[in-house]
Amino acid sequence: MKNTSLRTAGSLVAASVLALGLAGCAESSGSSGAGNGGGESVPVGADQETYVDALADMDPVTLQMQSTAPQGAATGRRFEDYAAAVEEWSGGKISFEIAYANAIAPVPEVDDALVDGRLDVGSVIAALEPSKFPVNNALWDLSFIGSQEPVEGLLQWHGAMIQTAVESDAVQQEFEENGLHALLPTFGSGSYFWDCVEPATTEDDFAGRTVASQSRIQNLQAEALGMSPSTISYAEMFESLERGVVDCAASSMTTSSLGGFIPAAPYFSYAPDEGMAAPGGTFAISLATWEQLPLAAQQLLQDRMDVVLQANFEATWENIDAGLTAIADADGEVVQLDPAAQEVIAGVNDAALEEVRGDNPELADALVAAEDAWAEQVEGLGIEGVDVDYTGYQDWYANGTPDLTAYFEQLQDVLSSQRPS
Incomplete structure (x- = not known):
């Protein structure tokens, strides 16, 4: 299943065709060609033993990760999981010191901490700094793409968003200009919902309500449904919903569940093929x-990065x-949402696509094509119940996480284009 607004655009396209140096490290990297990626190369798909052998002469390094x-x-x-996998596969040559719960830098400052040496690896949210990351923000403006169902949507979204970001020179250059290397340019925690104190499925239901939203496009979507957007931090969300400061929140199931505000606002509505803009992160390392x-x-x-994504998918599900419990x-x-409300969201999404296309036509068209391609690839994986909706989700989940080997093989083909060699 594909996002209606981008599917239409896809037909047109088919017709025309996350101190400098190693200040954050406990020790410097060593003799096996340190500096600008020198030294022995390891082929794509190499096993653990090959990596251990290739890094045998490397001086141990500890990376600070948040x-x-x-x-x-x-x-x-x-x-x-990523830290454990890299340490094991490097034969202990690369290890991590992990600072938990954003202990070193608050979320909006992670990119600065990567540049000034407080951190080596962390999660950057480019959408919080549109002036520093305008191209990335254009991509995130279109993060409403694809199916909004819990399994196929998560897989399709990551495939399309990652491919578009990896293949965009402008996206990659923007990270480098800001002192970052994006190991994984985009990741998220699932579709967003209108999470409300009272049920709402129609425009009349939403009209006059106040909603806590998280992005510019979400604001436009809320306003189109007759709501008034409000900026409220997640720490204040439960009290705001419980006391009626806001009537709804634009939120993923992950955020609502972890934030503990589902009891205050247990009514979730969504459009299965018309997503809400979904702010996510970048798994980045200091360029220095x-x-x-x-x-x-x-x-x-x-x-x-397959370990990062596997853990991300498992946590989201x-x-x-x-x-749901x-x-x-x-x-x-x-x-x-009822059909008319879905059409309202579709109209906002269409306009957002055209806005991005006006400034970044290659980015918009690449995402349209990637959305269609990954819809087909996910459907072809043969995962039982991949198209399950939220009604049947818990029965699907009770059977265990599916084998995603084939999915990661396809994604590796994409990520290999930014693999150093």
Whole structure:
């Protein structure tokens, strides 16, 4: 299933065709070609033994990494699992010191911390700094793409967004100009919903309500439905919903579940093919740190992005399951917007696409094409129940996380284009 507004545009296209140096490291990288990625190269798809052998002469290095979550939390697994995998595959030559729950730098300052040496690796949210990352923000403005269902939507969204970002010279150059190397340019935690105190599926239901929103495009979508957007931090969300400061929140199931505000607002509505803009992150490393590492170390850091994504998917699906349980416990529900309200969202999305196309036509058209391509690829994976909706989700989830080997093989083909060599 594909986003209606981008599918239309896709037909037109077819017709025309995350102190400098190693200040954040405990030790400097070493003799196996340190500096600008020198040294032995490891082929794509190499096994652990090959990497251990290639890095045998490397001086040990400890990278400072910041997790967005407390130690052991589901959403922090992408950092913890990644650190463990890289340390194992490097034969202990690369290790990480993890600062949990944004202990070193608050979210809007992670990019600065990567540049000034407080951090080596962290999660950057480019959407918080549109003046520094205008091209990335254009891409995030279109993050409403694809199916909004919990399994196929998550896989399709990551494939299309990652491919578009990796293949865009402008996106990659923007990270480098800001002192970053994007190991994984885009990742998210699932579709966004209108999460409300009272049920809402029609324009009349939404009219006059106040909503806590998270992005410019979400503001436009809310206003089109007759709501008034308001900026409220996640720390204040539960009290704001419970006391009626806002009537709704634009939120993913992950955020609502972890934030604990589902009991205050248990009514979730969405459009299955017309998404809401979904702010996400970039898994980034300091460019200065990156350039000082041996080539094989760079390749290893890049190649294990599959671990980050696997942990991200598992955490998202776990949080959706927990969210649906909390919704049921609060006598809430997950429902689709009525057709007219879906058309309102589609109109905003169409306009956003044309706005981006006006300034960044190559970026917009590349995302349209990638959306269609990844819809087909995900459908062809053969994952049982990949098209499940939220009504049947918990039965699907009870069967365990699917084998995503084929998916990561396809994604590796995309990521290999930014793999150092």
